[in-house]
Amino acid sequence: MFKIFIVEDELTIRTELKTLLEKYGYECITTDDFTSVLPAIEAASPHLILLDINLPHFDGYHICREIRSHSQIPIIIVTSRNSDVDELMSMNLGADDFITKPYHTQILLARIAALLKRSYQTDHEAQLEHNGVMLSLSDSTITANGQTAELTKNELKILHLLMQNKGTIQSRDELINALWQTDEFIDDNTLTVNINRLRKKLESIGVTNYLKTKRGMGYIV
Amino acid sequence: MKFRQYLKDHWILFLCLFFAMLLISCLLLIMRLSGEGILFINLLVWMFLLIAILIDFIRKKKFYDTVMHNLETLDKKYLLHEMLDPPHFAEGDILCEVLYQCNKSMADEVSVYRNHSKEYREYIETWVHEIKTPIACASLIYENNKTPATQSMYEEILNIENFVEQSLYYARSNYVEKDYVIKSCNLKDIVGTALKQHSKQLIENKTAIEMKQLDVTVFTDSKWVQFILGQLILNAIKYQSPKRLLRLTFTAEKEAQHVSLLIQDNGSGIGEQDIPRVFEQGFTGENGRNFAKSTGMGLFICKKLCGKLGLSIALDSVLGQGTTVTITFPVGNMHVLED
Secondary structure, three states, X not given: OOXXXXXXXXHHHHHHHHHHHHHOOOEEEEOOOOOOHHHHHHHXXXXXXXXXXXXXXXXXXXXXXXXXXXXXXXXXXXXXXXXXXXXHHHHHOOOOEEEEOOOOHHHHHHHHHHHHHHHHOOOOOOEEEEOOEEEEOOOOEEEEOOEEEEOOHHHHHHHHHHHHOOOOOEOHHHHHHHHHHOOOOOOHHHHHHHHHHHHHHHHHOOOOOOOEEEOOOEEEO | OOHHHHHXXXXXXXXXXXXXXXXXXXXXXXXXXXXXXXXXXXXHHHHHHHHHHHHHHHHHHHHHXXXXXXXXXXXXXXXXHHHOOOOOOHHHHHHHHHHHHHHHHHHHHHHHHHHHHHHHHHHHHHHHHHHHHHHHHHHHHXXXXXXXXXXXXXXXXXXXXXXXXXXXXXXXXXXXXXXXXXXXXEHHHHHHHHHHHOHHHHHHOOOEEEEEOOOOEEEEOHHHHHHHHHHHHHHHXXXXXXXXXXXXXXXXXXXXXXXXXXXXXXXXXXXXXXXXXXXXXXXXXXXXXXXXXXXXXXXXXXXXHHHHHOOEEEEEEXXXXXXXXXXXXXXXXXXOOOO
Protein backbone atom coordinates (compact mmCIF):
# COMPACT_ATOMS: atom_id res chain seq x y z
CA MET A 1 0.00 0.00 0.00
CA PHE A 2 1.32 3.43 -0.91
CA LYS A 3 1.94 5.92 1.86
CA ILE A 4 1.03 9.54 1.20
CA PHE A 5 2.09 12.42 3.42
CA ILE A 6 -0.33 15.34 3.41
CA VAL A 7 1.14 18.73 4.32
CA GLU A 8 -1.89 20.97 4.69
CA ASP A 9 -2.67 23.51 7.42
CA GLU A 10 -6.41 23.68 6.88
CA LEU A 11 -7.88 21.11 9.26
CA THR A 12 -11.06 20.35 7.29
CA ILE A 13 -9.21 19.79 4.04
CA ARG A 14 -6.65 17.64 5.80
CA THR A 15 -9.16 15.31 7.40
CA GLU A 16 -11.43 15.12 4.36
CA LEU A 17 -8.51 14.51 2.04
CA LYS A 18 -7.29 11.79 4.36
CA THR A 19 -10.72 10.14 4.34
CA LEU A 20 -10.90 10.37 0.57
CA LEU A 21 -7.44 8.95 -0.07
CA GLU A 22 -7.94 6.17 2.45
CA LYS A 23 -11.17 5.28 0.68
CA TYR A 24 -9.14 4.85 -2.49
CA GLY A 25 -6.66 2.56 -0.81
CA TYR A 26 -3.82 4.84 0.21
CA GLU A 27 -2.30 5.13 3.64
CA CYS A 28 -2.22 8.72 4.82
CA ILE A 29 -0.01 10.49 7.31
CA THR A 30 -0.49 14.10 8.32
CA THR A 31 1.01 16.54 10.75
CA ASP A 32 -0.27 19.62 12.52
CA ASP A 33 3.11 20.80 13.73
CA PHE A 34 4.37 23.06 10.98
CA THR A 35 7.61 23.99 12.68
CA SER A 36 9.01 20.53 12.07
CA VAL A 37 7.48 19.24 8.87
CA LEU A 38 10.74 17.93 7.49
CA PRO A 39 11.58 15.58 10.41
CA ALA A 40 8.00 14.32 10.35
CA ILE A 41 8.30 13.51 6.65
CA GLU A 42 11.63 11.81 7.15
CA ALA A 43 10.26 9.74 10.01
CA ALA A 44 7.27 8.61 7.95
CA SER A 45 9.24 8.00 4.73
CA PRO A 46 6.17 8.23 2.49
CA HIS A 47 5.94 7.29 -1.19
CA LEU A 48 4.49 10.65 -2.16
CA ILE A 49 3.97 14.10 -0.64
CA LEU A 50 0.98 16.37 -1.17
CA LEU A 51 2.29 19.82 -0.36
CA ASP A 52 0.36 23.02 0.22
CA ILE A 53 2.15 26.30 -0.52
CA ASN A 54 0.58 28.63 2.05
CA LEU A 55 1.75 27.20 5.33
CA PRO A 56 2.58 28.73 8.68
CA HIS A 57 6.28 29.14 9.59
CA PHE A 58 7.85 27.88 6.35
CA ASP A 59 6.08 28.02 3.03
CA GLY A 60 5.73 25.06 0.72
CA TYR A 61 8.42 26.27 -1.65
CA HIS A 62 10.94 26.20 1.18
CA ILE A 63 9.90 22.69 2.24
CA CYS A 64 10.01 21.51 -1.36
CA ARG A 65 13.55 22.86 -1.79
CA GLU A 66 14.68 21.28 1.46
CA ILE A 67 13.26 17.87 0.55
CA ARG A 68 14.82 18.01 -2.90
CA SER A 69 18.24 18.74 -1.44
CA HIS A 70 18.49 15.17 -0.22
CA SER A 71 15.61 13.11 -1.62
CA GLN A 72 13.88 12.34 -4.91
CA ILE A 73 10.55 11.45 -3.34
CA PRO A 74 7.62 12.45 -5.61
CA ILE A 75 6.01 15.76 -4.63
CA ILE A 76 2.67 17.15 -5.82
CA ILE A 77 2.16 20.80 -5.00
CA VAL A 78 -1.41 21.71 -4.16
CA THR A 79 -2.17 25.39 -4.06
CA SER A 80 -4.85 27.98 -4.52
CA ARG A 81 -2.53 30.23 -6.48
CA ASN A 82 -3.02 29.37 -10.08
CA SER A 83 -0.85 31.40 -12.35
CA ASP A 84 1.63 29.85 -14.72
CA VAL A 85 4.37 31.68 -12.87
CA ASP A 86 3.57 29.76 -9.68
CA GLU A 87 3.53 26.53 -11.62
CA LEU A 88 6.86 27.34 -13.20
CA MET A 89 8.35 28.15 -9.82
CA SER A 90 7.08 24.86 -8.36
CA MET A 91 8.57 22.90 -11.21
CA ASN A 92 11.87 24.74 -10.90
CA LEU A 93 12.04 23.77 -7.25
CA GLY A 94 11.73 20.14 -8.25
CA ALA A 95 8.06 19.39 -7.66
CA ASP A 96 6.76 16.63 -9.90
CA ASP A 97 3.25 17.94 -10.37
CA PHE A 98 1.13 20.97 -9.62
CA ILE A 99 -2.61 21.04 -8.89
CA THR A 100 -4.69 24.09 -8.13
CA LYS A 101 -7.46 24.33 -5.59
CA PRO A 102 -10.33 23.75 -5.69
CA TYR A 103 -9.26 20.56 -7.39
CA HIS A 104 -11.61 18.01 -8.76
CA THR A 105 -11.04 14.89 -6.77
CA GLN A 106 -10.97 12.71 -9.87
CA ILE A 107 -8.17 14.85 -11.29
CA LEU A 108 -6.27 14.70 -8.01
CA LEU A 109 -6.62 10.92 -7.78
CA ALA A 110 -5.60 10.47 -11.40
CA ARG A 111 -2.50 12.63 -10.92
CA ILE A 112 -1.52 10.77 -7.75
CA ALA A 113 -1.93 7.40 -9.44
CA ALA A 114 -0.01 8.52 -12.52
CA LEU A 115 2.87 9.92 -10.50
CA LEU A 116 3.11 6.82 -8.31
CA LYS A 117 3.12 4.63 -11.38
CA ARG A 118 5.81 6.76 -13.00
CA SER A 119 7.99 6.88 -9.91
CA TYR A 120 7.78 3.28 -8.72
CA GLN A 121 6.89 1.41 -11.90
CA THR A 122 5.14 -1.15 -9.83
CA ASP A 123 3.69 -4.21 -11.36
CA HIS A 124 1.83 -5.20 -8.24
CA GLU A 125 -1.36 -4.04 -9.90
CA ALA A 126 -0.53 -5.43 -13.30
CA GLN A 127 -3.03 -8.22 -12.69
CA LEU A 128 -6.40 -8.09 -11.00
CA GLU A 129 -8.54 -11.06 -10.18
CA HIS A 130 -12.17 -11.22 -9.19
CA ASN A 131 -14.65 -14.09 -9.31
CA GLY A 132 -12.45 -16.20 -11.52
CA VAL A 133 -11.72 -13.53 -14.11
CA MET A 134 -8.12 -12.39 -14.44
CA LEU A 135 -7.50 -8.93 -15.87
CA SER A 136 -4.00 -8.31 -17.13
CA LEU A 137 -3.17 -4.62 -17.48
CA SER A 138 0.16 -5.08 -19.19
CA ASP A 139 -1.18 -6.82 -22.31
CA SER A 140 -4.81 -5.71 -21.98
CA THR A 141 -6.41 -9.18 -21.83
CA ILE A 142 -8.93 -11.04 -19.73
CA THR A 143 -8.51 -14.69 -18.88
CA ALA A 144 -11.03 -17.14 -17.48
CA ASN A 145 -11.56 -20.89 -17.78
CA GLY A 146 -8.25 -21.12 -19.61
CA GLN A 147 -9.50 -18.86 -22.40
CA THR A 148 -8.25 -15.38 -23.21
CA ALA A 149 -9.83 -12.37 -24.91
CA GLU A 150 -8.25 -9.07 -25.86
CA LEU A 151 -9.73 -5.78 -24.70
CA THR A 152 -9.67 -2.35 -26.30
CA LYS A 153 -8.31 0.63 -24.38
CA ASN A 154 -11.72 1.80 -23.19
CA GLU A 155 -12.96 -1.67 -22.27
CA LEU A 156 -9.81 -2.23 -20.26
CA LYS A 157 -10.30 1.01 -18.35
CA ILE A 158 -13.94 0.30 -17.62
CA LEU A 159 -13.30 -3.22 -16.36
CA HIS A 160 -10.26 -2.06 -14.40
CA LEU A 161 -12.33 0.55 -12.59
CA LEU A 162 -15.13 -1.90 -11.85
CA MET A 163 -12.73 -4.53 -10.55
CA GLN A 164 -10.86 -2.01 -8.42
CA ASN A 165 -14.17 -1.14 -6.79
CA LYS A 166 -15.54 -4.68 -6.78
CA GLY A 167 -18.72 -5.10 -4.79
CA THR A 168 -19.68 -1.43 -5.07
CA ILE A 169 -21.84 0.15 -7.74
CA GLN A 170 -20.13 2.47 -10.18
CA SER A 171 -22.53 4.94 -11.75
CA ARG A 172 -22.46 5.58 -15.48
CA ASP A 173 -21.35 9.16 -14.82
CA GLU A 174 -18.47 7.97 -12.67
CA LEU A 175 -17.33 5.56 -15.38
CA ILE A 176 -17.55 8.25 -18.04
CA ASN A 177 -15.71 10.70 -15.78
CA ALA A 178 -12.92 8.19 -15.16
CA LEU A 179 -12.49 7.74 -18.92
CA TRP A 180 -12.53 11.51 -19.43
CA GLN A 181 -9.65 11.85 -16.99
CA THR A 182 -7.58 9.70 -19.35
CA ASP A 183 -8.45 11.94 -22.32
CA GLU A 184 -11.11 9.61 -23.72
CA PHE A 185 -14.03 11.98 -24.09
CA ILE A 186 -16.74 9.39 -24.66
CA ASP A 187 -20.46 10.05 -24.38
CA ASP A 188 -23.31 8.10 -22.88
CA ASN A 189 -24.00 6.00 -25.97
CA THR A 190 -20.36 5.05 -26.39
CA LEU A 191 -20.32 3.78 -22.82
CA THR A 192 -23.34 1.55 -23.54
CA VAL A 193 -21.62 0.21 -26.64
CA ASN A 194 -18.40 -0.43 -24.72
CA ILE A 195 -20.22 -2.19 -21.89
CA ASN A 196 -22.07 -4.42 -24.37
CA ARG A 197 -18.86 -5.35 -26.17
CA LEU A 198 -17.21 -6.06 -22.83
CA ARG A 199 -20.09 -8.42 -21.93
CA LYS A 200 -19.78 -10.21 -25.29
CA LYS A 201 -16.07 -10.70 -24.77
CA LEU A 202 -16.69 -12.05 -21.28
CA GLU A 203 -19.28 -14.44 -22.71
CA SER A 204 -16.86 -15.53 -25.43
CA ILE A 205 -14.53 -16.85 -22.73
CA GLY A 206 -17.39 -18.52 -20.94
CA VAL A 207 -18.18 -15.94 -18.26
CA THR A 208 -21.83 -14.97 -18.09
CA ASN A 209 -23.68 -12.53 -15.91
CA TYR A 210 -20.41 -11.15 -14.62
CA LEU A 211 -20.94 -7.45 -15.24
CA LYS A 212 -24.33 -6.65 -13.75
CA THR A 213 -26.51 -3.62 -14.45
CA LYS A 214 -28.13 -1.95 -11.46
CA ARG A 215 -31.04 -0.20 -13.09
CA GLY A 216 -30.90 3.55 -12.62
CA MET A 217 -27.69 3.35 -10.59
CA GLY A 218 -24.87 1.90 -12.62
CA TYR A 219 -22.75 -1.23 -12.96
CA ILE A 220 -21.15 -3.67 -10.56
CA VAL A 221 -18.92 -6.72 -10.73
CA MET B 1 3.93 81.41 -34.62
CA LYS B 2 3.39 84.00 -37.31
CA PHE B 3 5.27 87.29 -37.64
CA ARG B 4 2.00 89.22 -37.85
CA GLN B 5 0.91 87.72 -34.52
CA TYR B 6 4.19 88.74 -33.01
CA LEU B 7 3.91 92.31 -34.28
CA LYS B 8 0.36 92.54 -33.01
CA ASP B 9 1.54 91.44 -29.56
CA HIS B 10 4.06 94.30 -29.51
CA TRP B 11 1.88 97.19 -30.84
CA ILE B 12 2.36 99.27 -27.68
CA LEU B 13 6.10 99.20 -28.14
CA PHE B 14 5.80 100.42 -31.74
CA LEU B 15 3.26 103.10 -30.82
CA CYS B 16 5.39 104.45 -27.96
CA LEU B 17 8.51 104.39 -30.06
CA PHE B 18 6.70 106.12 -32.91
CA PHE B 19 5.61 108.97 -30.61
CA ALA B 20 9.02 109.08 -28.96
CA MET B 21 10.70 109.41 -32.35
CA LEU B 22 8.16 112.06 -33.38
CA LEU B 23 8.96 114.01 -30.23
CA ILE B 24 12.72 113.61 -30.71
CA SER B 25 12.41 114.70 -34.36
CA CYS B 26 10.50 117.85 -33.29
CA LEU B 27 13.12 118.62 -30.66
CA LEU B 28 15.92 118.14 -33.18
CA LEU B 29 14.03 120.34 -35.64
CA ILE B 30 13.86 123.03 -32.98
CA MET B 31 17.58 122.55 -32.41
CA ARG B 32 17.93 123.32 -36.12
CA LEU B 33 19.30 120.02 -37.25
CA SER B 34 19.05 119.47 -40.98
CA GLY B 35 16.14 117.39 -42.39
CA GLU B 36 18.52 114.70 -43.72
CA GLY B 37 20.12 114.33 -40.29
CA ILE B 38 16.76 113.76 -38.61
CA LEU B 39 15.75 111.26 -41.26
CA PHE B 40 19.02 109.43 -40.83
CA ILE B 41 18.64 109.19 -37.05
CA ASN B 42 15.10 107.92 -37.49
CA LEU B 43 16.20 105.29 -40.00
CA LEU B 44 19.02 104.20 -37.73
CA VAL B 45 16.75 103.72 -34.73
CA TRP B 46 14.09 101.85 -36.68
CA MET B 47 16.73 99.63 -38.25
CA PHE B 48 18.19 98.61 -34.92
CA LEU B 49 14.71 98.01 -33.62
CA LEU B 50 13.96 95.78 -36.61
CA ILE B 51 17.09 93.74 -36.00
CA ALA B 52 16.24 93.34 -32.32
CA ILE B 53 12.70 92.32 -33.15
CA LEU B 54 13.83 89.80 -35.74
CA ILE B 55 16.29 88.15 -33.39
CA ASP B 56 13.70 87.93 -30.65
CA PHE B 57 11.03 86.67 -33.03
CA ILE B 58 13.23 83.94 -34.47
CA ARG B 59 14.19 82.71 -31.02
CA LYS B 60 10.62 82.55 -29.82
CA LYS B 61 9.32 81.09 -33.05
CA LYS B 62 11.86 78.28 -32.80
CA PHE B 63 10.79 77.44 -29.29
CA TYR B 64 7.06 77.64 -29.76
CA ASP B 65 7.13 75.80 -33.07
CA THR B 66 8.94 72.93 -31.37
CA VAL B 67 6.32 72.98 -28.64
CA MET B 68 3.46 72.83 -31.13
CA HIS B 69 5.16 70.18 -33.25
CA ASN B 70 5.80 67.97 -30.23
CA LEU B 71 2.27 68.47 -29.05
CA GLU B 72 0.92 67.27 -32.35
CA THR B 73 3.19 64.28 -32.77
CA LEU B 74 3.28 63.08 -29.16
CA ASP B 75 1.17 60.06 -28.39
CA LYS B 76 1.00 60.88 -24.70
CA LYS B 77 0.68 64.67 -24.62
CA TYR B 78 1.47 64.95 -20.95
CA LEU B 79 5.06 64.01 -21.74
CA LEU B 80 5.49 67.36 -23.59
CA HIS B 81 7.48 68.88 -20.78
CA GLU B 82 10.10 66.16 -20.97
CA MET B 83 10.68 66.93 -24.64
CA LEU B 84 11.53 70.63 -24.29
CA ASP B 85 15.00 72.15 -24.23
CA PRO B 86 15.41 75.03 -21.77
CA PRO B 87 14.18 78.12 -23.69
CA HIS B 88 16.37 80.85 -22.03
CA PHE B 89 13.72 83.54 -22.09
CA ALA B 90 11.27 84.51 -19.38
CA GLU B 91 7.97 83.55 -21.02
CA GLY B 92 9.33 80.18 -22.14
CA ASP B 93 10.71 79.50 -18.68
CA ILE B 94 7.34 80.29 -17.16
CA LEU B 95 5.61 77.99 -19.63
CA CYS B 96 7.99 75.17 -18.80
CA GLU B 97 7.57 75.70 -15.10
CA VAL B 98 3.78 75.69 -15.44
CA LEU B 99 3.84 72.51 -17.51
CA TYR B 100 6.13 70.89 -15.01
CA GLN B 101 4.01 71.77 -12.01
CA CYS B 102 0.78 70.70 -13.72
CA ASN B 103 2.31 67.41 -14.74
CA LYS B 104 3.65 66.75 -11.33
CA SER B 105 0.38 67.38 -9.59
CA MET B 106 -1.46 65.27 -12.17
CA ALA B 107 1.05 62.46 -11.75
CA ASP B 108 0.50 62.57 -7.99
CA GLU B 109 -3.23 62.43 -8.51
CA VAL B 110 -2.93 59.52 -10.95
CA SER B 111 -0.65 57.58 -8.63
CA VAL B 112 -3.22 57.88 -5.85
CA TYR B 113 -5.77 56.15 -8.08
CA ARG B 114 -3.22 53.68 -9.34
CA ASN B 115 -2.50 52.68 -5.78
CA HIS B 116 -6.19 52.43 -5.05
CA SER B 117 -6.76 50.12 -7.97
CA LYS B 118 -3.65 48.10 -7.19
CA GLU B 119 -4.74 47.61 -3.60
CA TYR B 120 -8.19 46.64 -4.78
CA ARG B 121 -6.84 44.16 -7.27
CA GLU B 122 -4.53 42.64 -4.68
CA TYR B 123 -7.41 42.37 -2.27
CA ILE B 124 -9.56 40.61 -4.87
CA GLU B 125 -6.74 38.20 -5.67
CA THR B 126 -6.15 37.38 -2.03
CA TRP B 127 -9.86 37.04 -1.45
CA VAL B 128 -10.19 34.65 -4.37
CA HIS B 129 -7.36 32.52 -3.05
CA GLU B 130 -8.85 32.54 0.43
CA ILE B 131 -12.29 31.55 -0.77
CA LYS B 132 -10.85 28.64 -2.70
CA THR B 133 -9.92 26.83 0.49
CA PRO B 134 -13.50 26.62 1.80
CA ILE B 135 -14.66 25.66 -1.69
CA ALA B 136 -12.07 22.88 -1.79
CA CYS B 137 -13.21 21.82 1.71
CA ALA B 138 -16.84 21.68 0.65
CA SER B 139 -16.01 19.67 -2.48
CA LEU B 140 -14.07 17.14 -0.44
CA ILE B 141 -16.88 16.86 2.09
CA TYR B 142 -19.25 16.12 -0.79
CA GLU B 143 -16.86 13.54 -2.19
CA ASN B 144 -16.80 11.71 1.13
CA ASN B 145 -20.54 12.01 1.81
CA LYS B 146 -22.45 11.51 -1.41
CA THR B 147 -26.17 11.90 -0.87
CA PRO B 148 -28.80 13.58 -3.06
CA ALA B 149 -28.68 16.60 -0.75
CA THR B 150 -24.91 17.05 -0.89
CA GLN B 151 -25.05 16.33 -4.61
CA SER B 152 -27.21 19.37 -5.26
CA MET B 153 -25.14 21.40 -2.82
CA TYR B 154 -22.09 20.43 -4.81
CA GLU B 155 -23.68 21.68 -8.01
CA GLU B 156 -24.18 25.04 -6.34
CA ILE B 157 -20.58 24.97 -5.18
CA LEU B 158 -19.49 24.46 -8.77
CA ASN B 159 -21.48 27.56 -9.69
CA ILE B 160 -19.81 29.54 -6.91
CA GLU B 161 -16.46 28.30 -8.10
CA ASN B 162 -17.13 29.55 -11.60
CA PHE B 163 -18.18 33.00 -10.41
CA VAL B 164 -15.10 33.25 -8.21
CA GLU B 165 -12.92 32.23 -11.13
CA GLN B 166 -14.59 34.89 -13.31
CA SER B 167 -13.88 37.63 -10.80
CA LEU B 168 -10.25 36.59 -10.51
CA TYR B 169 -9.71 36.68 -14.24
CA TYR B 170 -11.57 39.97 -14.51
CA ALA B 171 -9.37 41.53 -11.85
CA ARG B 172 -6.32 40.20 -13.62
CA SER B 173 -7.42 41.16 -17.09
CA ASN B 174 -6.13 44.70 -16.67
CA TYR B 175 -2.68 43.48 -15.72
CA VAL B 176 -2.31 40.33 -17.82
CA GLU B 177 1.35 40.93 -18.51
CA LYS B 178 2.14 40.39 -14.82
CA ASP B 179 1.22 36.76 -14.69
CA TYR B 180 1.19 35.17 -18.01
CA VAL B 181 3.74 32.92 -19.56
CA ILE B 182 3.67 32.27 -23.28
CA LYS B 183 4.68 28.74 -24.10
CA SER B 184 4.16 26.41 -26.98
CA CYS B 185 1.03 24.42 -26.18
CA ASN B 186 -0.90 21.72 -27.92
CA LEU B 187 -4.52 22.64 -28.56
CA LYS B 188 -5.56 19.09 -27.75
CA ASP B 189 -4.11 19.39 -24.25
CA ILE B 190 -5.69 22.77 -23.63
CA VAL B 191 -9.13 21.60 -24.77
CA GLY B 192 -8.73 18.35 -22.83
CA THR B 193 -7.89 20.15 -19.60
CA ALA B 194 -10.80 22.56 -20.01
CA LEU B 195 -13.15 19.62 -20.60
CA LYS B 196 -11.85 17.78 -17.56
CA GLN B 197 -12.33 20.85 -15.41
CA HIS B 198 -16.00 20.90 -16.29
CA SER B 199 -16.42 17.16 -16.71
CA LYS B 200 -19.06 16.87 -14.02
CA GLN B 201 -21.53 19.28 -15.58
CA LEU B 202 -20.80 18.04 -19.09
CA ILE B 203 -21.31 14.38 -18.23
CA GLU B 204 -24.46 15.11 -16.26
CA ASN B 205 -25.86 16.79 -19.35
CA LYS B 206 -24.88 13.74 -21.42
CA THR B 207 -22.71 15.83 -23.68
CA ALA B 208 -21.17 14.29 -26.76
CA ILE B 209 -17.67 15.61 -27.39
CA GLU B 210 -16.04 15.65 -30.78
CA MET B 211 -12.47 16.77 -31.48
CA LYS B 212 -11.24 17.34 -35.01
CA GLN B 213 -7.59 17.85 -36.02
CA LEU B 214 -6.73 19.31 -32.65
CA ASP B 215 -3.12 18.13 -32.73
CA VAL B 216 -1.83 21.63 -33.46
CA THR B 217 0.75 23.68 -31.60
CA VAL B 218 0.02 27.29 -30.71
CA PHE B 219 1.96 29.84 -28.70
CA THR B 220 -0.04 31.21 -25.83
CA ASP B 221 -0.69 31.01 -22.11
CA SER B 222 -2.58 27.78 -21.54
CA LYS B 223 -4.20 28.85 -18.23
CA TRP B 224 -5.91 31.84 -19.75
CA VAL B 225 -7.07 29.96 -22.80
CA GLN B 226 -8.39 27.16 -20.58
CA PHE B 227 -10.37 29.71 -18.65
CA ILE B 228 -11.79 31.18 -21.87
CA LEU B 229 -12.72 27.71 -23.14
CA GLY B 230 -14.27 26.97 -19.74
CA GLN B 231 -16.53 30.00 -20.06
CA LEU B 232 -17.58 28.89 -23.54
CA ILE B 233 -18.25 25.34 -22.32
CA LEU B 234 -20.37 26.62 -19.43
CA ASN B 235 -22.28 28.86 -21.84
CA ALA B 236 -22.94 25.86 -24.08
CA ILE B 237 -24.33 23.96 -21.09
CA LYS B 238 -26.37 26.91 -19.90
CA TYR B 239 -27.92 27.69 -23.27
CA GLN B 240 -28.40 24.16 -24.54
CA SER B 241 -31.48 23.33 -26.51
CA PRO B 242 -34.16 21.41 -24.59
CA LYS B 243 -34.97 19.47 -27.77
CA ARG B 244 -31.71 17.55 -28.13
CA LEU B 245 -28.66 16.35 -26.24
CA LEU B 246 -25.73 18.73 -26.13
CA ARG B 247 -23.00 18.15 -28.67
CA LEU B 248 -19.72 20.08 -28.51
CA THR B 249 -17.33 20.05 -31.44
CA PHE B 250 -13.80 21.41 -31.23
CA THR B 251 -12.07 21.90 -34.56
CA ALA B 252 -8.67 23.38 -35.33
CA GLU B 253 -7.98 24.95 -38.71
CA LYS B 254 -4.41 25.64 -39.61
CA GLU B 255 -3.59 28.40 -42.06
CA ALA B 256 -0.41 30.17 -43.09
CA GLN B 257 -0.71 33.12 -40.73
CA HIS B 258 -2.88 31.77 -37.95
CA VAL B 259 -4.56 28.79 -36.30
CA SER B 260 -8.29 28.96 -35.64
CA LEU B 261 -10.03 26.99 -32.94
CA LEU B 262 -13.74 26.54 -33.57
CA ILE B 263 -16.03 25.68 -30.67
CA GLN B 264 -19.41 24.59 -31.97
CA ASP B 265 -22.49 23.63 -30.02
CA ASN B 266 -25.97 22.60 -31.06
CA GLY B 267 -27.69 24.74 -28.45
CA SER B 268 -30.48 27.25 -28.67
CA GLY B 269 -28.38 29.80 -30.56
CA ILE B 270 -28.47 33.58 -30.44
CA GLY B 271 -30.83 35.87 -32.34
CA GLU B 272 -29.33 37.85 -35.21
CA GLN B 273 -30.10 41.16 -33.53
CA ASP B 274 -28.13 40.16 -30.42
CA ILE B 275 -24.98 38.76 -32.05
CA PRO B 276 -23.14 42.09 -32.56
CA ARG B 277 -23.50 42.89 -28.87
CA VAL B 278 -22.67 39.58 -27.16
CA PHE B 279 -19.19 40.69 -26.13
CA GLU B 280 -20.43 43.84 -24.40
CA GLN B 281 -20.25 44.05 -20.63
CA GLY B 282 -23.53 43.14 -18.98
CA PHE B 283 -25.32 42.41 -22.24
CA THR B 284 -27.71 39.48 -21.87
CA GLY B 285 -30.11 39.89 -24.80
CA GLU B 286 -32.99 37.59 -25.67
CA ASN B 287 -31.34 34.53 -24.11
CA GLY B 288 -30.78 36.51 -20.94
CA ARG B 289 -34.52 36.92 -20.60
CA ASN B 290 -35.20 33.25 -21.35
CA PHE B 291 -32.46 31.85 -19.13
CA ALA B 292 -32.45 33.39 -15.68
CA LYS B 293 -28.77 32.81 -14.95
CA SER B 294 -27.23 35.23 -17.45
CA THR B 295 -24.88 37.85 -16.08
CA GLY B 296 -23.47 39.19 -19.33
CA MET B 297 -19.95 38.90 -17.95
CA GLY B 298 -18.61 35.62 -19.39
CA LEU B 299 -18.12 36.59 -23.01
CA PHE B 300 -17.13 40.13 -22.05
CA ILE B 301 -14.22 38.80 -19.99
CA CYS B 302 -13.34 36.32 -22.76
CA LYS B 303 -13.08 39.12 -25.27
CA LYS B 304 -11.01 41.22 -22.92
CA LEU B 305 -8.59 38.40 -22.16
CA CYS B 306 -8.30 37.50 -25.84
CA GLY B 307 -7.38 41.11 -26.55
CA LYS B 308 -4.64 41.02 -23.93
CA LEU B 309 -3.30 37.69 -25.20
CA GLY B 310 -3.24 38.88 -28.80
CA LEU B 311 -5.94 36.45 -29.88
CA SER B 312 -9.10 37.33 -31.71
CA ILE B 313 -12.50 35.93 -30.86
CA ALA B 314 -15.62 35.93 -32.99
CA LEU B 315 -19.08 34.49 -32.58
CA ASP B 316 -21.53 33.25 -35.14
CA SER B 317 -24.89 31.71 -34.46
CA VAL B 318 -28.13 30.55 -35.98
CA LEU B 319 -31.14 30.78 -33.74
CA GLY B 320 -32.36 27.31 -32.83
CA GLN B 321 -29.38 25.59 -34.48
CA GLY B 322 -26.34 26.40 -32.41
CA THR B 323 -23.42 28.71 -31.88
CA THR B 324 -19.86 28.70 -33.17
CA VAL B 325 -17.13 30.64 -31.43
CA THR B 326 -13.84 31.04 -33.27
CA ILE B 327 -10.63 31.86 -31.44
CA THR B 328 -7.71 32.76 -33.69
CA PHE B 329 -4.12 32.26 -32.57
CA PRO B 330 -1.40 34.05 -34.51
CA VAL B 331 1.40 31.84 -35.74
CA GLY B 332 4.96 32.74 -34.84
CA ASN B 333 7.24 32.06 -31.96
CA MET B 334 8.95 35.37 -31.41
CA HIS B 335 7.67 35.72 -27.89
CA VAL B 336 8.16 32.17 -26.63
CA LEU B 337 9.72 31.60 -23.25
CA GLU B 338 12.31 28.87 -23.47
CA ASP B 339 11.64 26.13 -21.00
